[in-house]
Each structure stands twice: as C-alpha cells, then as structure tokens.
Amino acid sequence: MRRIWSAIERIVPRLSLALVGLVVAFATDPAAVGLYSWGILALTFFQSATDQPIRQVAVSALTTRGGRKFLRRYTVFAAAGGLVFMILACSAASTLNSEMVWSAFGSLAPLCLTPIFTAIATVPAARLQLAQRWSVITTGRTAAALAGTSAGVAVALMTSSIVGATLALLLSEAIFAAHTYLGARAVPPVSNPEMATGAVRAFLPMVCYSILGWGQGQMDRVLVGAFSGTASLGNLTVASSVARSAGDAVAASQANVLRVDLNHTQGADSAVREIVARSLRSSYWLCAATIIATIGATYFIVRPLLGASWELALAIVPILVLTTIPSAISWSAAPVHVHRGTAKRAMIAPSVGIVFAPVVAYLSTSGLELAAWAILAREMVLAITQVTLMGRAAPWGQVIPGFAATLALSAALLTLPT
Numbered sequence: 001m002r003r004i005w006s007a008i009e010r011i012v013p014r015l016s017l018a019l020v021g022l023v024v025a026f027a028t029d030p031a032a033v034g035l036y037s038w039g040i041l042a043l044t045f046f047q048s049a050t051d052q053p054i055r056q057v058a059v060s061a062l063t064t065r066g067g068r069k070f071l072r073r074y075t076v077f078a079a080a081g082g083l084v085f086m087i088l089a090c091s092a093a094s095t096l097n098s099e100m101v102w103s104a105f106g107s108l109a110p111l112c113l114t115p116i117f118t119a120i121a122t123v124p125a126a127r128l129q130l131a132q133r134w135s136v137i138t139t140g141r142t143a144a145a146l147a148g149t150s151a152g153v154a155v156a157l158m159t160s161s162i163v164g165a166t167l168a169l170l171l172s173e174a175i176f177a178a179h180t181y182l183g184a185r186a187v188p189p190v191s192n193p194e195m196a197t198g199a200v201r202a203f204l205p206m207v208c209y210s211i212l213g214w215g216q217g218q219m220d221r222v223l224v225g226a227f228s229g230t231a232s233l234g235n236l237t238v239a240s241s242v243a244r245s246a247g248d249a250v251a252a253s254q255a256n257v258l259r260v261d262l263n264h265t266q267g268a269d270s271a272v273r274e275i276v277a278r279s280l281r282s283s284y285w286l287c288a289a290t291i292i293a294t295i296g297a298t299y300f301i302v303r304p305l306l307g308a309s310w311e312l313a314l315a316i317v318p319i320l321v322l323t324t325i326p327s328a329i330s331w332s333a334a335p336v337h338v339h340r341g342t343a344k345r346a347m348i349a350p351s352v353g354i355v356f357a358p359v360v361a362y363l364s365t366s367g368l369e370l371a372a373w374a375i376l377a378r379e380m381v382l383a384i385t386q387v388t389l390m391g392r393a394a395p396w397g398q399v400i401p402g403f404a405a406t407l408a409l410s411a412a413l414l415t416l417p418t
Contacts, residue, residue, distance in 0.1 A: 034230025082115020216353025247324030
C-alpha cells in the first residue's frame with residue numbers, strides 16, 4: 001500500500017502540471033511553450049542541485065542532531081539562493097523575446113518564488129516519510145496539485161499565455177509546503193545515529209550526481225532550443241511532458257519507498273539486492289499501467305485537443321513512453337549507493353548519458369522521431385550503467401526482464417506502419 005500512496009503522491013502533481021501545460025499549448029503556440037520551457041529548465045537545474053540531492057539524505061539526516069542542523073541551514077540557503085537564481089534565469093530567458101521583455105518576465109515571475117516553498121517543505125516531508133505517513137503526504141500533494149491545476153487552467157484560458165502554467169506550479173508548491181508543515185507537527189522526533197551514518201557526507205556527491213542527471217536528461221533540450229529555436233524546443237517539451245510525466249513520477253515514487261526500506265536495513269549486499277528486486281517487481285506493474293494509459297490518453301484525448309499543429313510532438317510519444325521501464329531501474333540506483341556509502345559512483349552514469357545530448361540535438365534537425373529513439377537508447381545505457389555500478393547488490397534477475405520488455409516493445413513499434 002505504501003507504494004500505491006507514494007506513486008499517487010508523485011503522479012498526481014506531474015499529471016496535473018502536464019494538463020496545465022497541454023491547456024497552455026492549446027491556448028498559445030510552440031514559441032510560447034518554448035519560453036516556458038526555458039524557465040522550467042532553469043528551475044529544474046536549481047532543483048537538481050538542491051531539492052533532488054537533499055531528498056536522498058534528508059530522512060537519515062533527521063535522526064541526528066548534526067543532521068537536523070544541516071537541514072535547517074539547507075532550507076535557508078535553498079530558499080534564498082533559489083529566489084536569486086530564478087530571477088536571474090528568468091530575466092535572461094525573457095530577453096529572447098526582444099519586443100516584449102517585461103511581459104515575458106511577468107509570465108515567468110511565479111517560478112522565481114517556487115524554490116522558497118519547495119525548500120520549506122523539505123524537512124516536514126522527510127519527517128512524514130520517516131514516520132511512514134505516506135497517506136498524509138499523498139493527500140497534501142493531491143490537494144495542492146488539484147488547486148494549482150484549477151487556477152492554472154482558468155488563468156491560461158483567460159489570458160492565453162504561459163502565466164497559467166507558472167502560477168499553477170507556484171500554488172502547488174505553496175499549498176503542499178503548508179500541508180506538510182502542519183502534518184509533520186504531530187510526528188515525534190526519531191534518533192538513530194546508526195541509521196544516519198554518512199548521510200550528510202553523501203550530500204555533495206548527490207549534488208554532483210543530480211546535476212549530471214539534469215545534464216543527461218535536459219541538455220538535449222538546451223541544445224535543441226539553442227540550435228533549432230524555441231518552436232522546436234516547445235515541440236520536444238510537449239512530447240516529453242505527455243510521454244514521461246507519469247513514468248518519471250512512478251520511478252521517483254518507488255525510489256522514495258526504496259530509500260526508506262534501505263534505511264531500516266543493516267544487512268549485506270544480498271539483503272539489499274533482495275529489497276531492490278522486490279521494489280522493481282512492484283514497479284514493473286505500475287510501469288505497464290503507465291505505458292498503456294499514456295498511449296491511450298495521447299490518441300483519444302490529447303491529439304483531438306491539440307490538433308494538427310502539435311502532430312510532430314505527439315507522434316513520438318509512444319517511443320518516449322518506453323523510457324518508463326529503464327527510468328524505474330535507474331532511479332533505484334541512487335538510494336542503493338547512498339546506503340552502501342558509494343555515492344560517488346552514482347556520478348558516472350549521468351556523465352555517460354550527457355554524451356547523448358549533442359546526438360539528440362543533431363538528430364532533431366532531421367526529425368524528432370530519430371531524436372526520440374536516441375533518447376530511449378540513452379535511458380537504456382544509463383540503466384545498464386547504474387545497475388552495473390551497484391556491484392554485488394545489483395538485482396540482475398529483475399533487471400534483465402525489464403530490458404527485454406523494453407526491447408520487445410521497441411521492436412513492435414518499429415514494425416507498425418508510419
């Protein structure tokens with residue numbers, strides 16, 4: 001049941017924001033979505049250096065006095081640093097529209113405040129995870145996502161601009177921060193120094209890992225936007241949003257549960273391997289449901305909604321959605337590295353993935369379909385590398401069927417008429 005709650009907690013907000021993005025795409029054009037994409041790229045880059053790595057260590061850090069002091073300092077730094085960074089990034093992105101600089105910055109402005117609320121929610125959310133209060137987290141995420149989506153859709157339709165999407169993201173983070181803060185007050189403190197061994201020391205390697213992970217996942221978009229323009233970036237963004245929102249949420253949610261399970265395990269590699277294998281077995285069922293639901297929604301809902309102007313983007317959704325399985329495998333690696341004290345190894349795989357970015361950008365000039373296949377190949381290589389780096393804790397017995405399923409589905413797509 002924990003896996004279901006955790007999956008819902010991740011899937012609902014991502015699908016909600018994806019829905020807002022689709023409404024924005026319907027109300028605007030690829031160039032406007034491209035501007036929004038520049039803002040999101042900046043936000044996700046900052047989160048890769050702060051929010052993502054702190055999640056890997058926050059649960060363990062809470063169990064010691066030094067760890068809790070570190071988390072308090074992190075919250076202040078992430079909030080203030082995020083505000084300054086996003087103001088600078090959104091200002092730079094706004095200059096791409098030389099005729100309407102201030103209007104563009106105004107549309108992106110809500111993103112500047114988003115890191116503040118994300119930072120505030122970090123410690124309360126970790127306390128709730130440590131106490132196994134998954135339903136509380138899920139309720140908060142769901143309520144925040146629905147409220148943000150409702151407001152974002154209304155604003156997007158009224159203004160025919162990207163401000164609806166940026167406002168939805170801000171509201172979602174603000175409401176979730178308030179909910180987790182109130183919910184965590186009822187959670188008693190936990191002290192277990194053995195559980196927290198190396199947690200704070202693992203933070204900096206996890207920062208490097210997450211930034212490299214951002215590079216391998218987003219650098220292709222940066223290069224596509226730089227060399228092919230904001231319209232091409234907009235098409236790739238919509239395709240990725242439709243295809244990967246639910247799948248990435250499933251991968252992240254299962255990693256959250258795995259992280260807690262590993263924190264309560266002091267066993268050898270064989271025990272870790274069994275825990276990860278059990279996690280992947282559960283994840284595959286969620287991955288299968290996600291792939292089927294995404295393809296069905298694309299053809300029966302999204303395509304009629306957006307129309308012919310977004311056909312290039314929607315045509316590659318069936319390819320990109322296949323990254324769901326290798327992503328679930330890759331996301332299981334970071335908690336294992338932190339648990340085993342080998343966090344520095346986690347940086348190797350994203351470094352390999354970054355090599356694919358110029359390939360994806362180059363292929364996009366000939367067609368988005370070729371670029372999509374390159375992205376799928378990158379995720380497969382990344383997953384294989386991550387599992388190999390797990391060493392004796394690698395659950396190959398569960399990984400190989402996942403790879404086989406991805407290859408079989410890819411072959412099936414290639415045989416279909418274009």
